[in-house]
Amino acid sequence: MKRKKKFQLNSKHLLIALTFVCISAAALTVTNKASAGPLRTVVGYAVVPFQNGINQVGKWLGSRGQRFKNADKLAKENAELKEHIDSLNEQNNLLVQQQSELGDLKKLYQLDKDYSEYDKVAAEVIARDPGNWFNTFTINRGSKQGIQKDMNVISGGGLVGLVTEVGPNWAAVQSIIDDSSNVSAMTVSTNDTCIVSGDLRLMEQGKLALGQMKSEDAVTVGEKIVTSEISDKYLKGILIGYVSEVNEDSNHLTNSGYLIPVVDFEHISDVLVIKQLKQTGGN
Amino acid sequence: MRRKVTIAILIIFTFIIQTTIFQRLSIASVAPNLLLILTVSFGFMQGKKSGMWIGFFCGLCIDLLYSQTIGINALVYMFIGYLNGFLYKVFYDEDIKVPVLLIGVSDLGYCLVTYALYFLMRVRLGFTSYLQHVIIPEVVYTVVISIIFYRLLYKLNQKFVENEMEGQELPWLKR
Numbered sequence: 001m002k003r004k005k006k007f008q009l010n011s012k013h014l015l016i017a018l019t020f021v022c023i024s025a026a027a028l029t030v031t032n033k034a035s036a037g038p039l040r041t042v043v044g045y046a047v048v049p050f051q052n053g054i055n056q057v058g059k060w061l062g063s064r065g066q067r068f069k070n071a072d073k074l075a076k077e078n079a080e081l082k083e084h085i086d087s088l089n090e091q092n093n094l095l096v097q098q099q100s101e102l103g104d105l106k107k108l109y110q111l112d113k114d115y116s117e118y119d120k121v122a123a124e125v126i127a128r129d130p131g132n133w134f135n136t137f138t139i140n141r142g143s144k145q146g147i148q149k150d151m152n153v154i155s156g157g158g159l160v161g162l163v164t165e166v167g168p169n170w171a172a173v174q175s176i177i178d179d180s181s182n183v184s185a186m187t188v189s190t191n192d193t194c195i196v197s198g199d200l201r202l203m204e205q206g207k208l209a210l211g212q213m214k215s216e217d218a219v220t221v222g223e224k225i226v227t228s229e230i231s232d233k234y235l236k237g238i239l240i241g242y243v244s245e246v247n248e249d250s251n252h253l254t255n256s257g258y259l260i261p262v263v264d265f266e267h268i269s270d271v272l273v274i275k276q277l278k279q280t281g282g283n
Numbered sequence: 284m285r286r287k288v289t290i291a292i293l294i295i296f297t298f299i300i301q302t303t304i305f306q307r308l309s310i311a312s313v314a315p316n317l318l319l320i321l322t323v324s325f326g327f328m329q330g331k332k333s334g335m336w337i338g339f340f341c342g343l344c345i346d347l348l349y350s351q352t353i354g355i356n357a358l359v360y361m362f363i364g365y366l367n368g369f370l371y372k373v374f375y376d377e378d379i380k381v382p383v384l385l386i387g388v389s390d391l392g393y394c395l396v397t398y399a400l401y402f403l404m405r406v407r408l409g410f411t412s413y414l415q416h417v418i419i420p421e422v423v424y425t426v427v428i429s430i431i432f433y434r435l436l437y438k439l440n441q442k443f444v445e446n447e448m449e450g451q452e453l454p455w456l457k458r
Contacts, residue, residue, distance in 0.1 A: 011330075011331045011332045011335065011365070011368070014332065014335065015331075015335055015361070015362075015365055018335065018339055018361055019358060019361070021354075022339075022354035022355070022357050022358035022361070023354065023358065024354075025353045025354035025357075026352050026353060026354035026355055026358070028353075029351070029352050029353045029354070030352050039347055039353075040347050040348070043344060043347040043348060044347075044348065046295055047295060047298060047299060047344070047348065050295075050299045051299055051302060051303050054299065054300075054303040054304065055303060058303070058304075058307065126303070127299075127302035127303050127306065128302055128303075128306040129302070129345070129348075129349040130298065130301045130302050130306075130314075130316070130317075130318060130345055130349070131316070131345070131397070132309075132312070132313045132314060132316075132417050132420075132421050133397050133398075133401060133402075133417065134349070134401075136349050138302070138348065138349075164351060165348075165349075165351070172348065172349055179401075179402070179407070180401075180405070200402075200407075200413065200416065200417065201409070201412045201413065201416055203312060203416075204311060204312055204416060266312070
């Protein structure tokens, strides 16, 4: 491919050849016949350090700006308090859940681990995908820190998304507000299942679509929604958000509505990756 | 050779600023598409072959870092670069109307293809709301940015042309 230009190929032939290369590459990666791992690694090494650097500069400038606004003491206090709120939120979420489960799960308690007990890796968001159609971002931790594909990503006690690609020093995370994301979820109080899906048209309003709830369960506005155990990739019991609107579907069998996520996806900067895969969690 | 290295650095640089700085500068969660501006400008200024290669590598960068399927973006960007290369013949100095128009049309085309490939395929109908929320803002933002960005690329291209002229003349001028 690299030497072709030497033969002075007609541009039309070159276009056809490259089209075949692209289509076969797409076909191979879709069917998982070949992985682009090595290529990804090379590109990652060329790009990620710079993205990291620019992100650091941005953060430095941001902190400078804050210093101008007021004493840095306030900023520090604020950060501390926010951290405190996050941990309290997480604790509260866990407590409510545990209370409703306590009765029948007491025996199984030792088997059923909460996500807060798993090992986590802290990472920073350093870049976002270049287009406007998807919501994927890069974090500055990768396989060297033990991150694998399909690991769950949380921030501030709420679900952020799923690791989709991993390089040695970076990983791509698909967020739950991405249009192609679907999360199997449930209500905290009654364990009714539903599907939380991202929708590009709702992204601007910061909402997620909620669907496939049974009508008789009557979910109320303000209800907490967490990931359910039947999901094949998401660990159980991670807070997603709060129901903001519920409507009955035209078939009168299911309800759908909207959900406001707890994570602020516009200004997300620090995340935690849970080093526990769902598949191995059952063993 | 020098030209190829410069263009490679330019592609990586554009990719980096598009994924970092311009994502922070996004308006209503829409950011401009700098890689598309790069592809279209070079296709227009240097012809089909150049546009094709630059488009291919721009798309490949996106695919490798952000897409699970390799090749789709590379293919789309490559065709954009190639098609814009057809207008190489009408490339005049200092004219900014044609390239900006081309960038707008190409971005619209890119958005429509993306919608068809990734959204229509999953039966996400309601094209008008996508048009309103993503496509039109992106095209407008990209066109506005392209007015500045194209000038820079144009100056760079002029440097290339000058360098090559010198390179061609040097063996004759020596001694």
